[in-house]
Amino acid sequence: MSEIPEDLKYTQDHEWLRIEEDGSVTVGITDHAQEALGELVFVELPEEGQDVGKGDACAVVESVKAASDVYSPLSGTVSDINGDLADEPEKVNGSPYEDGWLFRITPQNEDELEGLMDTVAYEEFLSGIED
Amino acid sequence: MGNRTPLYQMHLDAGAKMVDFGGWDMPLHYGSQIEEHLMVRADSGVFDVSHMTVVDVAGSDASAFLQYLLANDVAKLTKPGKGLYSCMLNEQGGVIDDLIVYLRANGGYRVIVNAATRESDIAWMQKVAADFDVSVDPAEGYVMLAVQGPTAVKKAIPLLPAELHEAAEALKPFQACENDNVFVARTGYTGEDGLEVVLPATDGLEFWVRLLTEDVKPAGLGARDTLRLEAGLNLYGQDMDASVTPLESGLAWTVAWDPADRDFIGRAALEAQKAAGPEQRFVGLLLQGRGIMRHGQRVVTAAGDGEITSGSFSPTMEQTIALARVPAAADGECQVEIRNKLIDARIVKPAFVRKGQILD
Numbered sequence: 001m002s003e004i005p006e007d008l009k010y011t012q013d014h015e016w017l018r019i020e021e022d023g024s025v026t027v028g029i030t031d032h033a034q035e036a037l038g039e040l041v042f043v044e045l046p047e048e049g050q051d052v053g054k055g056d057a058c059a060v061v062e063s064v065k066a067a068s069d070v071y072s073p074l075s076g077t078v079s080d081i082n083g084d085l086a087d088e089p090e091k092v093n094g095s096p097y098e099d100g101w102l103f104r105i106t107p108q109n110e111d112e113l114e115g116l117m118d119t120v121a122y123e124e125f126l127s128g129i130e131d
Numbered sequence: 132m133g134n135r136t137p138l139y140q141m142h143l144d145a146g147a148k149m150v151d152f153g154g155w156d157m158p159l160h161y162g163s164q165i166e167e168h169l170m171v172r173a174d175s176g177v178f179d180v181s182h183m184t185v186v187d188v189a190g191s192d193a194s195a196f197l198q199y200l201l202a203n204d205v206a207k208l209t210k211p212g213k214g215l216y217s218c219m220l221n222e223q224g225g226v227i228d229d230l231i232v233y234l235r236a237n238g239g240y241r242v243i244v245n246a247a248t249r250e251s252d253i254a255w256m257q258k259v260a261a262d263f264d265v266s267v268d269p270a271e272g273y274v275m276l277a278v279q280g281p282t283a284v285k286k287a288i289p290l291l292p293a294e295l296h297e298a299a300e301a302l303k304p305f306q307a308c309e310n311d312n313v314f315v316a317r318t319g320y321t322g323e324d325g326l327e328v329v330l331p332a333t334d335g336l337e338f339w340v341r342l343l344t345e346d347v348k349p350a351g352l353g354a355r356d357t358l359r360l361e362a363g364l365n366l367y368g369q370d371m372d373a374s375v376t377p378l379e380s381g382l383a384w385t386v387a388w389d390p391a392d393r394d395f396i397g398r399a400a401l402e403a404q405k406a407a408g409p410e411q412r413f414v415g416l417l418l419q420g421r422g423i424m425r426h427g428q429r430v431v432t433a434a435g436d437g438e439i440t441s442g443s444f445s446p447t448m449e450q451t452i453a454l455a456r457v458p459a460a461a462d463g464e465c466q467v468e469i470r471n472k473l474i475d476a477r478i479v480k481p482a483f484v485r486k487g488q489i490l491d
Contacts, residue, residue: 038148038353039165041444042423042451044470060470062423064164064357064444067470086421 002031010122011073028101038063040089045081074112080104136181137332153247155182164353168446172487175280176350177342182246189239190265204387208234214305218377220397225373228252233307245367274335279325290341322362322485363482370440381413415481416453420474424453429468432461447484
C-alpha cells in the first residue's frame with residue numbers, strides 16, 4: 001500500500017498539491033505514481049514565470065522504461081521549480097512528497113482547488129484501480 | 132492472464148514486478164532495474180528466458196534445409212557444438228526473425244528463436260520444410276536461463292550436472308555442449324560473458340534455486356533490454372522486422388554471400404539491394420542535449436530524416452543512447468525530435484558498452 005500523507009490534496013492523475021502559507025501551491029507526483037513509473041532517470045520541468053492552464057502538460061517524468069506527462073492541476077503562474085531534479089531525478093522515487101517535489105504555482109483561480117481529492121478520497125480512488 | 136514460464140511462482144517469490152511481454156507474464160524487475168543492470172555488468176545475474184522458443188531440426192536434409200532457410204550459412208558449423216547467429220528472411224529480404232542455430236552431436240540442429248514470433252516462425256519453417264526430408268519440432272517443457280556477467284561462468288558451471296563441467300569449462304563464445312537433455316551455450320544478450328542453459332523444467336527450477344543460493348541474483352527483462360541496447364544488439368520487432376532487410380539493420384555481417392551458388396530465401400532481393408546500395412543504414416546515437424531518446428522519435432540529418440528504433444537511458448554511461456535507422460549518407464551531427472523540440476545528437480557506431488567497458 002502506498003503512502004498518502006494527510007495534509008495534501010490529490011488529483012486523478014496521481015499528483016499531489018500542498019497549499020503553502022504564502023498561498024502558492026507545491027505540486028508533485030504521488031508515491032503510487034512513482035512506484036508505477038519505476039526509477040526516474042530524467043525530469044523536465046516548466047520554466048519559472050511560465051503561465052500554465054489547468055490540465056496542461058507542463059512537466060515530464062521519464063523512467064528507464066517510458067516518459068509520462070505531468071499535468072498542471074491548476075491554472076496560474078509557475079513560481080518555483082525543483083532544480084535539484086536535473087541531476088537527481090531519483091529524488092522523486094526516494095522522497096515523492098518532500099525532496100522530490102516538482103514545481104510551485106501561484107494559482108489564478110482558488111476555486112480550482114475545490115474539485116481535488118483529500119486523503120480518504122484518494123485512498124478510495126486508488127483502491128478502485130489497484131488489485 | 133498470459134503464458135507463464137515454469138518459474139512464474141519463483142519470480143513472485145523474488146518480489147518481481149510482472150509485465151506482459153509478447154503474451155507472456157514476465158518479470159520486468161525485482162525492485163530496481165538499474166541495480167540489476169549494473170550488477171550484471173560488474174558481477175552476475177540470472178534471467179528467465181524460458182519464453183524463447185527452442186526448435187529442433189533433424190533429418191537427412193537438415194543442413195540443406197537450413198542453408199536454404201537462413202541468410203547465414205550453417206556450413207560454417209564445422210563441428211558439433213558450434214553456434215551461428217542468423218536472420219530468417221522472406222522472399223523480399225525482410226527479416227522474419229533473428230535466431231541462433233547450433234549443430235548437435237547427433238547431426239541435427241537446435242534453433243532458438245524469439246518468443247513473440249513463435250507461431251509465425253514455426254509455421255514458416257514447417258512450410259519451407261515441406262520440400263525437404265526434415266522434421267521441425269518445437270521443444271516443449273524446458274526452462275531456459277541466461278546467466279550473465281563477468282563472474283557468471285565461474286559461478287554457474289559448478290551448479291551444472293557434473294558430466295557437463297569439463298565441456299562447459301572448455302566452451303568458447305558461441306559454442307554449446309549438451310548431455311542428457313541439458314544444453315549449455317556460451318552466449319547471451321548483454322554484451323557480457325555468460326551461459327544460456329536449456330534444461331527440463333524440474334531441473335530448471337532446481338538450477339534457479341541453486342544460482343540464487345550461490346548469490347547469483349535474478350535480473351528482469353528491463354535490465355535485459357538496457358544491457359542489450361548498450362551492447363548494440365538488435366531487438367526483433369523494434370530494431371528490425373519484415374519490412375526491412377539485414378543490410379538496413381546493421382546485420383549485413385550475418386549474411387553469407389559465399390558460396391555464390393547457395394540459394395537462400397531472400398537472396399535475390401538482398402543482392403539487388405546490395406548492388407543498388409541500401410538507402411538506409413543502422414547507427415548508434417548519443418544525445419548532446421538533455422532528454423531521453425525513445426523508439427519512434429524522428430532523427431533529422433543533412434541527408435534526410437531517419438528514425439530511432441530503440442532508445443533508453445544507459446545505466447552504465449548515465450546518459451541516453453539509441454539505435455536508429457538513418458539515410459545511408461547521414462553521418463556526424465544530427466538532431467532528434469523529442470516532444471516537438473530538436474535536440475542535438477551525434478551519429479556513432481551502434482555499440483556502446485562491451486564487457487563492462489564503455490566503448491569510444
